Amino acid sequence: MTKCMVCGDEFDPYYKAQRLCQSCLDKFTKRYWDWNAYRKQGYTRRPTCIVCDKPMMSGFSVCPDCRPIWEKIYYQIMRPRTLIQARNRMKRTRDKAVKAAFESRLRTGLDDDIAAARKVGLSYGAYMVRKKGLIR
Ligand SMILES: [Zn+2]
Numbered sequence: 001m002t003k004c005m006v007c008g009d010e011f012d013p014y015y016k017a018q019r020l021c022q023s024c025l026d027k028f029t030k031r032y033w034d035w036n037a038y039r040k041q042g043y044t045r046r047p048t049c050i051v052c053d054k055p056m057m058s059g060f061s062v063c064p065d066c067r068p069i070w071e072k073i074y075y076q077i078m079r080p081r082t083l084i085q086a087r088n089r090m091k092r093t094r095d096k097a098v099k100a101a102f103e104s105r106l107r108t109g110l111d112d113d114i115a116a117a118r119k120v121g122l123s124y125g126a127y128m129v130r131k132k133g134l135i136r
């Protein structure tokens with residue numbers, strides 16, 4: 001069990017370095033992306049602090065009191081994305097390697113059979129029928 005660094009609730013971390021409980025993680029992830037969407041519309045300043053919801057007197061998205069914790073929260077909400085991206089990238093590379101190996105095996109296997117069929121003077125189809133008969 002780990003203590004959430006924002007609300008203090010205990011939770012089971014999903015990955016080792018998780019310091020935010022799932023509900024805080026969801027909350028701040030949503031707030032961050034909402035704020036990002038706002039910024040794209042041309043807003044440069046949040047009316048309230050992204051962390052504590054106090055009205056902003058200075059700064060753009062985080063009040064001075066929350067800046068240190070926001071840095072940690074930001075790291076936490078970006079981390080699952082990088083983890084998932086890394087995992088997907090690894091999976092894609094592995095899938096590609098497996099597929100390539102399978103295809104090359106298929107191709108060489110096919111080439112061998114074609115060559116063997118030619119050698120005994122049969123069509124490829126006839127050769128395969130006979131080969132299957134032999135194997136059985
Ligand atoms: Zn929490």
Ligand SMILES: [Zn+2]
Nearest residue numbers: 049052063066
């Ligand atoms: Zn604040």
